[in-house]
Every structure is written in C-alpha cells, then in structure tokens.
Amino acid sequence: MAKKKTIRTIPQERTPMREQDPKERARNFAEVACGYRLEDAMREAERCLMCPEEPCIKGCPVNINIPAFIKKITEKNYRGAYDTITDANLLPAICGRVCPQENQCEGRCTVGDTLEPVAIGRLERFIGDMAIAEGWENVPYVEPNRFRVGIVGSGPSGMACAADMAKAGCDVTVYEAFQEAGGVLKYGIPDFRLPNGVIDAEIAKLVKLGIKFKCNTLVGRLFTVEQMVTEMGYDAVFIGVGAGYPSFMGIPGESLNGVLSANELLTRCNLMHARDFPNYDTPIDLGRRVAVIGAGNTAMDALRVSLRMGAEEVHCIYRRSKAEAPARAEEIHHAGEEGVQFHWLTTPVALLDNGKNGVKGMRCQRMELGEPDDSGRRRPVPVPGSEYEFDCDTVVYAIGTNANPIIGQTSKLKLNKWGYIDADENLATSIQGVYAGGDIVTGAATVIQAMGAGRKAASAMKAYLGLRDSEAVYQAESTGSDGKLFGIELSERNHARLRLG
C-alpha cells in the first residue's frame, strides 16, 4: 500500500479555492467561492494524515466519517466518498459551504496542530457539487413502516430529521409557512454564499426519499401541534421552526422608514427576489449609505447583500472588537475585501430623523473593552464623551433573534422563560411524541448545529416509535462485498447503534 504519510510528506500549504474578484463580485449575486477543481481536491485530500484519533469526526455535529470520505477521494472513488458523507449528512453541498468548519472538524484536525488544517469543508462541497452535477442520489431501499411523522419547518433541522425518519421507513411530511421549502437556507443565506439551485437540488434528493413538502402551511394557526398528534394521525412530530423573531435595541428612531431587520432585508432580496425588482414585485428600499448593526454571520450577509444591491457605502457597526465578532473569520475577510467598512467598538445610541420620517444618520458612541461577561467575552463599556454623529440613510439590525412565538401561542408545549421550547436531553418536549430542535430550543445557532439537533431528535423519535436504528433496515440490501456499508465497517456501525440505543 501507499507509504505512510507524515506531517512532513503531505503538501504543506492548504490548497486555495478560487474566488471571484472582490471588486467584481461585490456587484453580482454569483457565488463568491468557486469551489475546488478535481486537481485541487486531490491535492487537498492528500493532506489528510488518516490519523488514528480521528478528532474531526467528533468535531462534526452530525459525525460524518471524514477520514473515510477523504480516503475515497484519494482513491478517486468519488461516488464512494459521496456515499460516506450522505450516510451522516444528506446535504453535503450545503454544509460544505455554510458550516463554520474552523470551529468544528477543521478546528480539531491533527494537521492543524502544525500546519493549516485539511480543508474538510471544501472537500465536502466538492463531493456535494459533483453529486449534483452527476445526478448521484443515495436513495437506499427503505422498508416502509406504518408510522407517519410530521415535521414543522423545512429549515436545516427539519430537513435533517426528515431525512433520518424517511430512511427509517416512516411516511414523512414537512410543513413550511413560506411558499418554498428550505427555511433559513432560502430566505436568509444569500445566493453568493449558497445558491438557491444547490438548495433545490438537495431538497429534490429528500423528495426522492419519499419526503413530502407542504408549503404555505402555518402550523399552529392552520392546525395545531396537538391536532397533528391527535386527529391528523402523526405518530411523532418534530418542531424546528427556528428563532426568527428579530431583536431591535429600543433606541430612539427605530420606527423611522429606512430601519429594518437583517431578516427583512435578506428575505426580500433572497426569497422574494427584490434584487430583480420590478420584474419581481417585492421592493426593497435600500439607500446609498447603509449601516448594519452587529457582526455575526447574518450581519455579514446583510452587509454584502447591501453592496450588491448597489449601496455606495456599507458600514458595519459593532460594539466589541473584531476579535469578539461572532461571524466566521472568512466572512469578515470577504466582506472587507468587497469594501465593507468596519467600525469596531462602536454602538448607536439614537437614529436621527431626516425630517421626512426617514433616517439621516445615527448618533454613535465609542466603546472600550472592560471585564469579561457571562459569555467570556470582554464586556464593552461606553467611553464617556465619545458621542458623534454618523451619516447613513438605511440602518439594518443584525443583533440576533428571539424565539418565534407562534407555537407557544397555539399549543400547550412547555416553554422556558425566554420562550424557547423546553426539551430534554433527547429533545423530547412536554407533549408525548413531540420533539423539537434547532434554534427554537437552543436560540440562534448555526445551520449544522440545527442539522445535528434534527438528527439527534430523529434518533430519539425512532426509539420512541420502537424502530430499530435506520441503518439496520437497509443493511441487508446494501452490504457490499467488502463487508462495508457506505464505506464504514459494519462492526463499527453496530457499535454506533448500541451506543445510540
């Protein structure tokens, strides 16, 4: 076999991914990162040491067998790599793009102790994109059972849960309030980070698994969660409705026209195509100087969408420093390259009226970092006498979201004091057969964390329904000649099942 790789023999530099030129891309909605070519992927895959500890797997919220899929890339068995990934995650083209890998798999990578870690996310995306291009599907033979499962919300947690339940043989229906499925992937994440075509391709695979998507359905109001488990005959229900209720600061001037939430900006531009107004009917009223408050990933999306919508100047206002910004470093870097101006250690104290109910600017205050707070980050404290006025005509709030209230208003589900659904360690709620996961349980988090929650809930739902873990159902069908299922030793799978049980 191949010679043993060591940290000295692997390619030292991480393989770069081609990107659109910043000046050019700041004016279009095409994808920023162009993805690996075959030779890029081959070279990067060689950088994996195949270390026995496999820390990357533990770093992955859905526990993809990362070394196994990378090994298959080195063996030019791309389809095999796809099978390995989709065994844990049906949406590699999405996760490869939007996961914060630096804090997950890549953050634990052994190579990363010495050099830059293996670009696991880029490799995952490479395989995901190849699968879409080649039309690969990983639709296992599924023995249908008699159970019906209802999923509330078609975002990442709902999709992940739906996939696992469908693979276990359940009849799965996913309900979505918007006119299109995808949740935050569709309305929130812009095309230049995650093209809608990629989402639709991944959803099409879920449909092939037998999952039914029902859009235009506001669960809670059209029918309640209780009705789902009683009169509608669902044996188990998963709630993954997210935490989309946007926060504002409560400072003067917030009701001026020209002040909006990042959710509104992004939904109008992404889902409703306001960027193609008036060919699409939804308008957006972005001005010339846009200020976005906050420095999370949503703020970066809002900033970069504003640039692409034609704003002349786009400013990021954040009360802490760059080091504390919650956005991925890559997003901040991209935003900066495209021309976003950052105002660290700055907070608005009032939004100023232009006399026509619009915004003419904001009064800001400088901050400095004090003692660490509960989050472990240094608390920003105002610098006395540092107030100044800053011109802008649009203000976008991207300072976080609260729990969506609809499920709480319409069901007897137990909520915690912040309005999030109270769920136990198995993500079971206070109503028998009803599970919940993602942002509506934890508060705002990432796409892959929501997917992890969806899978965790699915595992508990299978146990609740008395189903063996899904893999067992199609084990006989898929057992290959090498005694491996999707590239994983069957003995290993048994171990995994015991652990889950």
Next chain:
Amino acid sequence: MSEPSTALPESFEIVTRQDFSDVTYLLEFRHPMMAKAAQPGQFVIVMSHAHGERIPLTIADFDRAKGTVTLVIQAVGKTTREMQQTCKVGARLHAVVGPMGIPSHVGKAKKVLCVGGGLGVAPVFPQARAHKENGAKVIGVLGFRTKDLIFWDDKFAKVCDELIVCTDDGSAGLKGLVTLGIDKAFEKHPDIDEVVAIGPPVMMKGCVEATRPRKVKTMVSLNPVMVDGTGMCGGCRVKVGDKVLFACVDGPDFDGHLVDFDDLSHRLKRYATTEKEALEHWNESCRIRGHADLAVK
C-alpha cells in the same frame, strides 16, 4: 383520521368573484382547512403569482361548510390592480398562507359597536357576526365615501341589531364620517361596552379619539407592511403604548387607545417610491401588451 395532503391544496382556486365598484372586489377561494381554522380578526398572506409579492389581507368571511375563505380587496397598487385583472373564477392563486395572527377576542361584551370604514367594512364583518353569535347586541356603523361604494350593508343588516350607514357626501345614509355614526350610536346606547373599528389608519384614529373620552374599550385591526406574516421580518412593528409589537404575531388586533396611528401611517409609506415605480412599470407593460385600457392611469 384526515389525510392532510387531500385537504391542503397545492394552489388555491377562486370560486367567486364579485365587483363592488371600480376598485373594490371580492374573491372567495377554496381552502377547506383554512375555512375550518379561520377565526374573526385573522388574516392571510397572498401571493398571486410566482414573481408576486406577499400581501397581507384580513379575512372578510369564511364558510366552513363550503370550505372557502373570502377576501375583499381594493385595487390600489400594482399587485392589487393586477389581481383585479387576473383573479377570475377558476383562476388559481400562487400561494395563500393563513390564517395568521391572534384571533379577535370575543368576550363578555353585551353591547358592541362594530365600525367599518371603506374596505375595513369587510374584515369587521366576522367580528360583528361572532359577537352576535355570542349573544351580544350588535350595532353596526359603516362608512363609505359615496353611495356607489357601499357594499355588504345587507350582510351586516342580518347580524346587526341596528345599522348606521354614513357617506362622506351624504349620497346615502348619514352625511359625514363614521365618527358621526359613533356619536349617534352612543347617544342612543350609552351602555355600549366595546367598540371594534377597522379601516384606514386615519379613520381608526378618529374612532379611538371618539371613544377615548367615553372610556370604552376600542379594538382596532392593523395592517402594516409585512413580508412573511410569521414574526420573522419585523417590518410590521407598531407602537402600542410603550411597547413595539409585531402586528403579524402580537396582533393584528390591538387596544386602539394605545396605538400610535401617526407612526403606523408613516410606516405604511415606507415603500411609496418603489410602489409607484412598480405601478408605472406594470402600466407600461400593460400598454405594450395592448391592454392600456385596462391599466389605471
């Protein structure tokens, strides 16, 4: 056990179309599940075609037996004018989601004054009927600009113990605004214990100022600009007392005496420029298609 897939239509067929005037029209569409779930005071969001915008419309009526929901729409902007042309019987709406919002509270009120102004006459109807069914004495006040715009007075006559119609120009009923009707109603019935007022912001503002000195609870239904209707965009935030609330999930009904109507009026003009642009663009494309006569100048 009901199978949801049969009850939930993929598109939403229009079964009745009625024109009340040049600008006001009624659409009744089939959606048995929504008809079953709908309560007075709730609204829907409609998207008439795949490139359309999502517009909130308060439910004007629902028929659980027929499985239909009724909307009354005023052709004011691009979308509503386009719908006026395209939404014929048999046509299908691209998307309808709802019922949304917290249903109106139909409580212990014994004598209720239901006030509708213009298009607001339609959404106040289910509330009038619910109060009537709840055993209350219901007095209706309907206000229109002129006689030709009057609609549903017959429908209200059936659920109201008394009905007062007002027109701005005096061409029918009382000459004057709905506030005149409110004064008349209170003169005769000083024991009115709840008022429901729905209409344009300026009309609702007039109503709450008329009832404020009388200290009678007055509920209003707000219809600000919104996108999703599920509490996600925050575009529909309204000032109510010292709070900022979202009309879509915290309302749409609020205590009128606490609502900041000036703020609401300003925020309704958020997209005035782009709305005008959309209308002009549409009129132009109508002209190009040779339908200039249909486009409103």
